[in-house]
Amino acid sequence: MKIAMVSEHASPLATVGGADAGGQNVHVAALSRALGARGHEVTVYTRRETTAQPEEVRFAPGVTVVHVPVGPAETMAKDDLLPWMPDFGRWLARRWHATPPDLAHSHFWMSGLATLAAAQDTAVPTVHTFHALGTVKRRHQGPADTSPRERVGTEKLIARQVDAVIATCADEVAELGRMRAPGVRTRIVPCGVDLDAFTPTGPRMDLGPGPVLLAVGRAVPRKGVETTIRALRHVPDATLVVAGGSPGEPEPARLARIAGMYGVADRVRFLGRVARQDVPALMRAVDVVVSVPWYEPFGIVPLEAMACGVPVVASAVGGHLDTVVPGVTGLLVPPRKPAALGRALRELLADPFRRTAYGVAAAGRARSRYGWGRVADQTVAVYTDVLTSRGRSLGMTGACPGTGAA
Structure with missing residues (x-):
């Protein structure tokens, strides 16, 4: 199958941990690699950010990254990219007229906008993954939300016009329902x-x-x-290690001030940005991984901790509700409630047997349900349904999809 993967700001080649480089980059990179390993031909389209970037880069067996030359050849915040999406769509349409993919899978709403424009001109079937929804961001961030005002309306349009939406968790499906997206075309693939x-x-x-x-x-x-x-006040003797961010960014400095205000500065260590290949060794070294965002479209960090056999205390939001099983692989707490978080951490740290049991169960759950091979197979099943509904042949370019969970 020839798959066009469109990810306008989140390149699989980017260094994870920057302002706009995170879970979506990891998702696009890992999914593309797993699809390529299963014999599919994947082309990832992302925006060119420097003139030094070659037009095409071989990323992995079966996977090529194409840098689309639209907008200034410089790094831009993703919220500033909307004016360039019409050009992105026209560039894709020209490319697909010459070498049409069997199917296009767009990631994030602006990619969806460009992909739909190209698909209307080329009749390429479309699948979309939002990764985050504007309604949720607006609800939680209010005036601090920097998304373009067109975002929510455009997301509704995308949900209604693509052949299928792949949601990453049940909470996202519920949110799409509130947006009146057609549920029959929504499938969950984590x-x-x-x-x-x-x-x-x-x-x-x-x-x-x-x-x-x-x-x-x-x-x-x-x-x-x-x-x-703030919860550290309720967890005597524990040290919190914070990984992420750089010394020049405002958030680490703000957090350091807060640690001082609450009298726990001597128990908070800021490591800054940690290379991705070093994250597993970091996770294995701790007693509990804490992930308590206000909201989270999916949440890869708890899943990575679980795979390392480390218990997780996470906020009861988004994908955490699917991945973390309370009392089995970790604990869920309300977001933005330091006292509740402190109580959960204090009880868990006081019970080493419980932590060990959670870690063993967490590793088993991650291995049985969340390997990228299994995710790729589930994604291909959605692609196949879309192509079948369109009366298209599957266009396999290599071996049939495997069934392994690795």
Whole structure:
């Protein structure tokens, strides 16, 4: 199958951890790689950000990244890219007229806009993954939401016009229902985790004596690290390690001030940005991974911790409601409630047997349900349904999709 993967701002080649480089980059990279490994031909279209970038880069077996030359050849915030999406769509249409894919899978709403424009001109079937919904962001961030005002209306349009929407969790399906998106065209396929890298066994960083808590993610307020810092008052003797962000970014400095205000500065360590290949060793070194964002479209961090056999305390939002099983693989707490988080952490740290049991169950759940191979197979099943409904042949370019969960 020839698959066009459209991800306008989130390149699989980007360094994860920047302002607009996070879970979507990981998702597009890992899904494309898994599809390529199953014999499909994947082309990922992302925007060119420097004149030094070649037009095409071989990313993995069966996967090519194409840098689309639209807009200024410079790094731009994703919220500033909307004016360039018509050009992006026209560029895709020209490309697809010459070499049409069997199907296009767009990621994030602006990619969906460009993909639909190109598909209308080329009759290419379309599948879309939102990764985040504007209604949710607006609800939680209010005036701090920098999304273009057209976002919510455009997302409704995309949901109604694509052949299928792939939602990453049940909470997203419910939100799409409130948006009156056609449920019959919505399928749940979760994000995955690299089960070769994130394992219970392997190197561990030396973080000193415990107990040690870990918060990892982009340095933005909505990730809820402030809640964890405030909760430390209720968790005596625990150290919080914060991974993510750089010294020049405002959020780490703000969090350091808050730690000082609450008298826990001596128990908070800021590591800054950690290379992705070092994250498993970091996770294995801690007692509990804490992930308590205000909202989360899916949440890869808890899944990665689970795959490492580390118990998770997470906020009861978004994809956490699907991945973390309370009392089995970890605990769920209300977002933005430091006292509730502190109580959960204090009880869990006081019970090493319980932590061990959670970690074993978490690793088993991650391995049985969330390997990228399994996610790729579920995604191909959606593609196949779309092509069948369009009366298209499957256009396989290699081996049939596998059934492994790796």
